[in-house]
Amino acid sequence: MMQEIVTSPFFGIWLSIAAFWIGVKLQKKTGLVLCNPLIIAIALVSAVLLILKIPYESYNEGGAVINMFLAPATACLAVSVYTKAALLKENWLPVGVGALCGSLASMGSVFLLCHLFSLDEAMTVSLMPKSVTTPIAVSISQGHGGMVPITVVAVIFTGILGSILAPGLIRLFRVNDPVIAGISIGACSHAVGTSKALELGETQGAMSGLAIGICGIMTVLFSLVLM
């Protein structure tokens, strides 16, 4: 009986929705960035599976259905870039250079740190694309023999770090220009950071969203050459 319940795709989908709903409620109530709905949902689902000894494969019957939406969701980033075309046209040179330097700095610093800690090749590859949006980072990691779940966790953790640190970093590096603030947030912490950038202002949010797409593409290109 238990078997039938958990191997239905509806189980995985329903568990994910319930966990995400709790995560969203908790964040609304506490207002803490640390209470990221995605992290809470992942923790809750993982806890349920581990405690009830439900294999990941059963959960993934539904999980795979949710996963399928990642590709169209990534494609839709094009819509957010397109709606900001005017902003991009106005600032294409600084935005392009910023995204280029940010992507290189991210991959380079991860590479150096991994060597410093003498982590193996698979781990290094899993971490190198961690500043870009999950679907792109996952594709890069997968294509180069990385461990996808490690990439996912690193990407989300980086995003949360970025959104927590953003206001402090803006002050620390004296960033007064909302365009620079937005691109910097998007370059280091993708979509999770963008939700914070949106709170700081409309321009910051738009720019951060733009940076997700541009840094994502640049990181893919660099990974073709460097990795």
Next chain:
Amino acid sequence: MKIIKQVGILFLICWVSQLVEAVLPFDFPASVIGMLLLLALLFGGVLKVDHIREKSDFLLANMAFFFIPAGVSIINYLDILKSCALQLVLICLVSTVVTFAATAYSMKAVLYLLGKREGRKR
């Protein structure tokens, strides 16, 4: 029907980009091909944002939700995660600050140089 049509358009783009990925001689993620394809269709005037607005708003607004299954698969990697948790946290922390600084300062430099050139023109 409106939403179904929008789903149809987006899934078609994803499908085509998977085919393109299979044909390309190097590793280029299908999701990024889909994004570039959609961008080209929008800029080329073939598609209008209105054609996919509701569906894309839904996907973009709920982006985080779609990552849950990928994140949960971490339970298969708990040992690896435990063995280098501290390093992972440090790497994420340091590289986030470095990336932010590199982006912000390179943009500041470009804007400074641009401002200087415009000043000279006047």
